[in-house]
Amino acid sequence: xxxxxxxxxxxxxxxxxxxxxxxxxxxxxxxxxxxxxxxxxxxxxxxxxxxxxxxxxxxxxxxxxxxxxxxxxxxxxxxxxxxxxxxxxxxxxxxxxxxxxxxxxxxxxxxxxxxxxxxxxxxxxxxxxxxxxxxxxxxxxxxxxxxxxxxxxxxxxxxxxxxxxxxxxxxxxxxxxxxxxxxxxxxxxxxxxxxxxxxxxxxxxxxxxxxxxxxxxxxxxxxxxxxxxxxxxxxxxxxxxxxxxxxxxxxxxxxxxxxxxxxxxxxxxxxxxxxxxxxxxxxxxxxxxxxxxxxxxxxxxxxxxxxxxxxxxxxxxxxxxxxxxxxxxxxxxxxxx
Amino acid sequence: xxxxxxxxxxxxxxxxxxxxxxxxxxxxxxxxxxxxxxxxxxxxxxxxxxxxxxxxxxxxxxxxxxxxxxxxxxxxxxxxxxxxxxxxxxxxxxxxxxxxxxxxxxxxxxxxxxxxxxxxxxxxxxxxxxxxxxxxxxxxxxxxxxxxxxxxxxxxxxxxxxxxxxxxxxxxxxxxxxxxxxxxxxxxxxxxxxxxxxxxxxxxxxxxxxxxxxxxxxxxxxxxxxxxxxxxxxxxxxxxxxxxxxxxxxxxxxxxxxxxxxxxxxxxxxxxxxxxxxxxxxxxxxxxxxxxxxxxxxxxxxxxxxxxxxxxxxxxxxxxxxxxxxxxxxxxxxxxx
Numbered sequence: 148x149x150x151x152x153x154x155x156x157x158x159x160x161x162x163x164x165x166x167x168x169x170x171x172x173x174x175x176x177x178x179x180x181x182x183x184x185x186x187x188x189x190x191x192x193x194x195x196x197x198x199x200x201x202x203x204x205x206x207x208x209x210x211x212x213x214x215x216x217x218x219x220x221x222x223x224x225x226x227x228x229x230x231x232x233x234x235x236x237x238x239x240x241x242x243x244x245x246x247x248x249x250x251x252x253x254x255x256x257x258x259x260x261x262x263x264x265x266x267x268x269x270x271x272x273x274x275x276x277x278x279x280x281x282x283x284x285x286x287x288x289x290x291x292x293x294x295x296x297x298x299x300x301x302x303x304x305x306x307x308x309x310x311x312x313x314x315x316x317x318x319x320x321x322x323x324x325x326x327x328x329x330x331x332x333x334x335x336x337x338x339x340x341x342x343x344x345x346x347x348x349x350x351x352x353x354x355x356x357x358x359x360x361x362x363x364x365x366x367x368x369x370x371x372x373x374x375x376x377x378x379x380x381x382x383x384x385x386x387x388x389x390x391x392x393x394x395x396x397x398x399x400x401x402x403x404x405x406x407x408x409x410x411x412x413x414x415x416x417x418x419x420x421x422x423x424x425x426x427x428x429x430x431x432x433x434x435x436x437x438x439x440x441x442x443x444x445x446x447x448x449x450x451x452x453x454x455x456x457x458x459x460x461x462x463x464x465x466x467x468x469x470x471x472x473x474x475x476x477x478x479x480x481x482x483x484x
Numbered sequence: 485x486x487x488x489x490x491x492x493x494x495x496x497x498x499x500x501x502x503x504x505x506x507x508x509x510x511x512x513x514x515x516x517x518x519x520x521x522x523x524x525x526x527x528x529x530x531x532x533x534x535x536x537x538x539x540x541x542x543x544x545x546x547x548x549x550x551x552x553x554x555x556x557x558x559x560x561x562x563x564x565x566x567x568x569x570x571x572x573x574x575x576x577x578x579x580x581x582x583x584x585x586x587x588x589x590x591x592x593x594x595x596x597x598x599x600x601x602x603x604x605x606x607x608x609x610x611x612x613x614x615x616x617x618x619x620x621x622x623x624x625x626x627x628x629x630x631x632x633x634x635x636x637x638x639x640x641x642x643x644x645x646x647x648x649x650x651x652x653x654x655x656x657x658x659x660x661x662x663x664x665x666x667x668x669x670x671x672x673x674x675x676x677x678x679x680x681x682x683x684x685x686x687x688x689x690x691x692x693x694x695x696x697x698x699x700x701x702x703x704x705x706x707x708x709x710x711x712x713x714x715x716x717x718x719x720x721x722x723x724x725x726x727x728x729x730x731x732x733x734x735x736x737x738x739x740x741x742x743x744x745x746x747x748x749x750x751x752x753x754x755x756x757x758x759x760x761x762x763x764x765x766x767x768x769x770x771x772x773x774x775x776x777x778x779x780x781x782x783x784x785x786x787x788x789x790x791x792x793x794x795x796x797x798x799x800x801x802x803x804x805x806x807x808x809x810x811x812x813x814x815x816x817x818x819x820x821x
Contacts, residue, residue, distance in 0.1 A: 187704070188564050192532065199576060200610055205580055230525060278818070284542075292578075292627075294536055297527060476500045482616060482620075
């Protein structure tokens with residue numbers, strides 16, 4: 148299949164062109180014996196308790212500093228499994244492609260998916276492709292779905308948290324959202340920010356090893372940002388949350404772009420970060436373990452869970468004042484994931 | 485959420501509007517305790533061997549006689565699991581919605597998904613929604629992914645077939661494709677055909693009970709139709725296939741529309757049919773079991789596997805001549821699933 152070729156409607160048929168696309172693009176990159184069987188359903192050996200998660204990806208542009216839609220799709224699904232303490236055991240990838248899409252771009256995105264899957268590590272074991280006419284989709288959408296093995300016996304969820312738990316964040320806020328916006332040309336200035344987009348199962352496994360049953364809760368602050376994760380946690384746990392703006396890791400570039408544009412780093416999407424709630428007695432162990440890995444080098448203690456003001460998140464600002472943190476109402480930044 | 489309301493970009497955010505959409509539409513229809521937890525990943529109890537399958541759905545129009553994109557999405561995924569002899573244990577649904585889409589239409593489609601899932605039976609246990617700007621998608625795309633429990637110990641695949649196996653088809657050909665084309669207004673005449681779109685786990689379970697280890701292979705003839713299923717089976721099994729046009733179940737309406745339009749019922753997509761290869765000694769038992777269920781009332785013996793002409797499918801026509809059946813090359817009928 149020549150690289151200058153473009154996707155035709157026929158590539159979405161069940162016929163020969165479809166098979167060529169599957170062989171020349173998908174199987175060429177996603178080298179896995181289960182996928183290569185091309186059965187309608189992939190067979191996996193599974194442990195007793197599995198986690199199951201799906202995400203549609205519609206990011207625009209498809210490629211941005213630090214990642215692309217393929218890396219985002221694989222990392223996003225691996226990270227959602229990780230929030231359930233689940234080791235990824237197989238991914239499914241479904242593509243909706245606009246007629247006329249360059250096959251070379253699709254190849255590059257599949258290469259990035261394969262590299263991210265190898266990094267996770269996980270295999271893409273099943274998939275599907277549909278082609279729609281020009282104008283019926285914006286280039287390419289990818290839905291990834293993951294199955295993972297739940298590796299712990301204790302519950303890891305908002306309901307498992309307790310007052311006194313410490314909140315840890317694995318690194319700086321806002322990099323993904325601002326990298327995508329900058330790549331879209333939304334700013335009148337250049338911004339040197341790369342997306343943090345990365346699969347975090349390795350980091351989470353390290354945190355679980357260090358925290359054991361004291362690790363009560365994990366969630367990745369994607370759409371809606373840290374503000375949404377904390378607002379949901381406070382609500383679901385019926386506890387209050389206190390965080391300190393001074394301790395929030397935010398890069399200088401993101402901080403100044405936010406100041407200029409009026410964005411709040413707390414509401415910006417991240418794609419390679421994890422929030423943890425850990426019983427106080429083990430918080431330092433987990434923080435140390437996170438910092439021992441490159442994805443967690445800038446991990447920080449950002450706050451605590453409290454019996455005060457249950458259901459609400461209070462932020463102590465850099466200026467010493469306090470404000471309530473709520474989840475954003477609508478969409479400030481569409482199509483960043 | 486008022487029914488005359490429309491989808492806003494903000495419904496795709498991680499914030500309040502997104503939560504309203506999830507509660508008022510998705511949770512209202514998909515009543516399941518695992519889904520209702522709204523965790524990033526659903527936890528399922530799983531047996532030792534699971535099947536895993538994904539499909540993107542881009543059918544146009546979204547509603548057609550006999551079904552809609554929601555019924556299609558659920559049935560398609562259940563049927564792909566069924567081809568692996570897998571009982572569905574959980575579905576994931578990911579929605580890409582165009583800004584401005586009427587929420588009442590989304591409600592109706594979710595209601596149809598819920599009804600089809602109940603019929604399967606299976607629960608929708610996790611999901612995701614993204615909203616794109618007007619013009620960036622054609623209304624609504626739904627990607628469904630399924631996890632199922634493989635219920636048999638013997639292999640059910642092309643490799644398990646043998647010369648002498650009989651081919652059974654669970655009902656008539658072409659209804660889905662022609663129902664969608666007619667609903668699209670592609671014909672200058674009215675056509676009284678309804679899509680066959682239906683979940684087939686119950687039918688497959690019945691066939692497995694009747695056929696046991698003699699049931700060697702199952703596949704649903706969707707995109708590319710029966711022609712593609714048989715061409716792939718012949719190729720993968722390194723066997724020849726003989727089918728007889730006289731025995732192929734095709735309704736009078738589909739037959740005459742095909743004669744008029746030049747379509748071949750063998751190449752048309754079906755969404756509620758299954759092809760079985762069964763050892764001769766048990767073929768009558770399986771056929772009888774299929775006919776005992778409403779989805780299989782028109783089941784027929786359509787051909788045999790043979791050591792002659794390995795890799796090729798030969799059709800004896802109504803006129804007594806023979807022709808080779810190959811899979812369609814490109815796409816005659818885009819966006820029928």
